[in-house]
Amino acid sequence: MASDILVVDDEADIRELVAGILEDEGHETRTASNSDMALQAIADRAPRLIFLDIWLQGSRLDGLDMLDAIKAQHPEIPVVMISGHGNIETAVSAIRRGAYDYIEKPFKADRLVLVAERALETSKLKREILELRRRSSDSAELIGKSQPMNQLRQTIDRVAPTNSRVMILGSSGSGKEMVARAIHAASSRAKGPFVVLNAAAITPERMEIELFGTDTPPGVERKIGALEEAHNGVLYLDEIGDMPRETQNKILRVLTDQTFERVGGTKKVKVDVRIISSTAQNLESLIAEGSFREDLFHRLAVVPIMVPPLAERRADIPMLIEAFMKQIGEQTGIKPKALSPEALAVLQSSDWPGNIRQLRNNIERLMILSRQDDSDHISADMLPREVSDMLPRTPSQSDGRILALPLRDAREVFEKEYLVAQINRFGGNISRTAEFVGMERSALHRKLKSLGI
Numbered sequence: 001m002a003s004d005i006l007v008v009d010d011e012a013d014i015r016e017l018v019a020g021i022l023e024d025e026g027h028e029t030r031t032a033s034n035s036d037m038a039l040q041a042i043a044d045r046a047p048r049l050i051f052l053d054i055w056l057q058g059s060r061l062d063g064l065d066m067l068d069a070i071k072a073q074h075p076e077i078p079v080v081m082i083s084g085h086g087n088i089e090t091a092v093s094a095i096r097r098g099a100y101d102y103i104e105k106p107f108k109a110d111r112l113v114l115v116a117e118r119a120l121e122t123s124k125l126k127r128e129i130l131e132l133r134r135r136s137s138d139s140a141e142l143i144g145k146s147q148p149m150n151q152l153r154q155t156i157d158r159v160a161p162t163n164s165r166v167m168i169l170g171s172s173g174s175g176k177e178m179v180a181r182a183i184h185a186a187s188s189r190a191k192g193p194f195v196v197l198n199a200a201a202i203t204p205e206r207m208e209i210e211l212f213g214t215d216t217p218p219g220v221e222r223k224i225g226a227l228e229e230a231h232n233g234v235l236y237l238d239e240i241g242d243m244p245r246e247t248q249n250k251i252l253r254v255l256t257d258q259t260f261e262r263v264g265g266t267k268k269v270k271v272d273v274r275i276i277s278s279t280a281q282n283l284e285s286l287i288a289e290g291s292f293r294e295d296l297f298h299r300l301a302v303v304p305i306m307v308p309p310l311a312e313r314r315a316d317i318p319m320l321i322e323a324f325m326k327q328i329g330e331q332t333g334i335k336p337k338a339l340s341p342e343a344l345a346v347l348q349s350s351d352w353p354g355n356i357r358q359l360r361n362n363i364e365r366l367m368i369l370s371r372q373d374d375s376d377h378i379s380a381d382m383l384p385r386e387v388s389d390m391l392p393r394t395p396s397q398s399d400g401r402i403l404a405l406p407l408r409d410a411r412e413v414f415e416k417e418y419l420v421a422q423i424n425r426f427g428g429n430i431s432r433t434a435e436f437v438g439m440e441r442s443a444l445h446r447k448l449k450s451l452g453i
């Protein structure tokens with residue numbers, strides 16, 4: 001994986017040797033011959049790893065002081081010391097002061113590569129652990145075989161390898177972030193970071209610090225912004241419609257020249273980041289009322305992707321339920337129970353305004369509530385009230401009209417509503433509807449025609 005590595009040594013041949021070996025391994029390197037150049041390079045863009053000479057001759061700071069300065073501002077960047085033969089003890093004390101490891105001159109290329117890979121791997125794992133904690137143990141796989149889901153997968157496969165900016169549209173909980181992660185995973189940036197910034201969860205005052213980071217005087221810990229964090233990877237801007245207008249102007253500038261200034265700083269920071277944004281809001285009306293910049297919209301939505309609401313892919317519900325039961329079972333130790341056909345029909349017919357997130361929450365609640373129950377399956381009457389409240393009310397149910405009709409007409413009204421609901425439940429698939437309702441396909445077609453459906 002290409003990582004941005006900084007090599008700091010006063011001897012030009014050592015600098016070039018280290019950089020050359022790392023470049024042969026596919027890394028991106030920068031070099032600095034003294035402490036000030038090194039601090040400048042770190043300030044330009046935080047590297048993923050630093051090789052640092054212990055004896056920095058002719059520098060304002062020596063290696064150990066440099067180490068302290070780096071650790072004070074960037075405790076997360078691993079630093080590997082380059083030590084001469086006579087100063088192993090200093091190298092060991094550097095490790096006590098926070099260095100990741102050291103290599104001893106003269107070193108073999110293999111050893112250098114190994115230490116670099118290990119340091120990068122460790123810091124990547126640390127980032128991933130943080131990320132995993134944040135996401136608990138949800139699966140990363142997009143579940144569903146309905147036609148809208150298959151189309152969505154095709155779109156993801158098509159846009160992932162390009163570097164185009166994608167805007168993901170869809171209602172809350174429909175899986176926008178999962179789609180963004182799928183694009184990242186299938187792109188050439190898969191091994192780079194995936195950084196999330198949720199505009200709806202950050203106050204306008206904090207937004208620029210989170211996005212651009214801060215520039216602080218030496219010795220004061222610096223906040224690395226999401227853009228810098230996402231270098232060589234993807235920045236996912238969630239709920240972009242909530243981005244303050246002032247920040248929108250700055251983002252537009254980042255998109256034009258891929259550089260930005262940190263809060264409190266004047267230096268230009270250069271990054272290579274693919275931006276994927278998302279919104280559950282109607283951006284067109286935000287543009288019309290002047291709270292979202294139209295030119296920013298066009299730059300971010302080079303490829304718009306629509307994630308359909310769950311109600312438009314009910315056919316996926318049984319598969320989603322099965323997968324969630326398995327996941328939740330593994331997380332909580334509760335053994336999944338089978339659902340009765342009635343319970344499944346109710347779950348599949350409900351409207352799910354909160355989409356997949358709401359379905360998952362209800363399955364979790366259901367599993368917890370039915371844990372103590374003696375029966376080996378979950379029946380419709382055990383479903384949380386929230387679920388039955390979401391069942392679409394048919395007109396005859398809601399206005400009592402059916403009671404005013406003779407049996408023949410009432411039956412017709414019922415048949416119509418029943419069949420419309422079943423067709424909906426099976427995503428418009430007539431064969432599957434016919435199979436479920438127990439009719440021949442051709443007989444169902446005739447019936448639908450006679451009822452005017």
Ligand SMILES: Nc1ncnc2c1ncn2[C@@H]1O[C@H](COP(=O)(O)OP(=O)(O)OP(=O)(O)O)[C@@H](O)[C@H]1O
Pocket residue numbers: 138139141142143144170171172173174175176177178179238280356357360
């Ligand atoms: N196709 C899918 N297969 C499996 N799980 C899914 C799928 N889509 C979404 N989920 C799950 O549903 C939940 C909500 O998904 P996600 O956070 O991606 O939605 P979102 O549209 O980004 O939500 P928000 O608008 O609130 O940011 C997550 O737990 C996610 O794992």
